[in-house]
Amino acid sequence: MISVIIPAYNEEKTIGNVLNVLTKINIIDEIIVVNDGSEDNTVAEAKKYNIILINLRKNMGKGAAVKAGIEKSKGDIIVMLDADLVGLTETHFLSLINPVLNDSADMSIGVFSSGRKSTDLAQKIAPFLSGQRAMNKKYFIDFLNLKDLDTCKYGLEIALTKYAKIKKLRLVQIPFENMTHIMKEEKLGILKGFYARLKMYLDILKIWV
Numbered sequence: 001m002i003s004v005i006i007p008a009y010n011e012e013k014t015i016g017n018v019l020n021v022l023t024k025i026n027i028i029d030e031i032i033v034v035n036d037g038s039e040d041n042t043v044a045e046a047k048k049y050n051i052i053l054i055n056l057r058k059n060m061g062k063g064a065a066v067k068a069g070i071e072k073s074k075g076d077i078i079v080m081l082d083a084d085l086v087g088l089t090e091t092h093f094l095s096l097i098n099p100v101l102n103d104s105a106d107m108s109i110g111v112f113s114s115g116r117k118s119t120d121l122a123q124k125i126a127p128f129l130s131g132q133r134a135m136n137k138k139y140f141i142d143f144l145n146l147k148d149l150d151t152c153k154y155g156l157e158i159a160l161t162k163y164a165k166i167k168k169l170r171l172v173q174i175p176f177e178n179m180t181h182i183m184k185e186e187k188l189g190i191l192k193g194f195y196a197r198l199k200m201y202l203d204i205l206k207i208w209v
């Protein structure tokens, strides 16, 4: 059984397109949207689709949102996808999940390529930060027992990557062609976006070192 978890904070502009694609993919058993205290119409947009909605009352950060989704999930395979993806297709989804389904990898990581230069470059430099992942739930549960996701925010992915290394999991990177996401500076404007980026790097550094 496959559960997809989508943490979402103020993603009213993009979450509909992501859900529109995912809700048409037959092999997905459940899609869990975790509204992380959004102040915009994310919830209303998500409710247009056949999904399970978790509402966090206030913004808790990505790590806490994903944790809430995993705890609610019923699947034995978990897929994490961001709500601000642009260009997602069924082919991307299948290519991400197949290595885990056919047991040729324990964790697969989707990495943007040939989407937009800026986002391609960021993921080329740091593919281990990508939020698009598939993994067996047993590893996620083990990971949750070891790592406090309630406070790690954007440190989630680097924590997952470290976990995979320590546990010697088989990792595979899947090129996500023609995909991009909305960058922080585009969502929030240059100054606020850059500030949010610095805060994200701080979350990552806290887990990294």
Ligand SMILES: O=c1ccn([C@@H]2O[C@H](COP(=O)(O)OP(=O)(O)O)[C@@H](O)[C@H]2O)c(=O)[nH]1
Pocket (backbone or CB within 6 Å): 006, 007, 008, 009, 010, 011, 036, 059, 060, 061, 062, 065, 081, 082, 083, 084, 131, 181, 182, 183, 184
């Ligand atoms: O406090 C937060 C910040 C982000 N997100 C979600 O986590 C994913 C990745 O966040 P973001 O798009 O800001 O990261 P980026 O891809 O820009 O680094 C998106 O679906 C966000 O809506 C969240 O649930 N809570």
Ligand SMILES: O=C(O)[C@@H](COP(=O)(O)O)O[C@H]1O[C@H](CO)[C@@H](O)[C@H](O)[C@H]1O
Pocket (backbone or CB within 6 Å): 062, 082, 119, 122, 123, 126, 128, 129, 130, 131, 132, 154, 155, 157, 158, 181, 182, 183, 184, 185, 197, 200
């Ligand atoms: O690609 C990146 O460098 C960062 C930053 O993306 P932005 O272009 O600042 O929105 O985004 C990734 O890293 C985050 C932390 O690991 C993840 O939460 C995101 O899912 C991922 O897209």
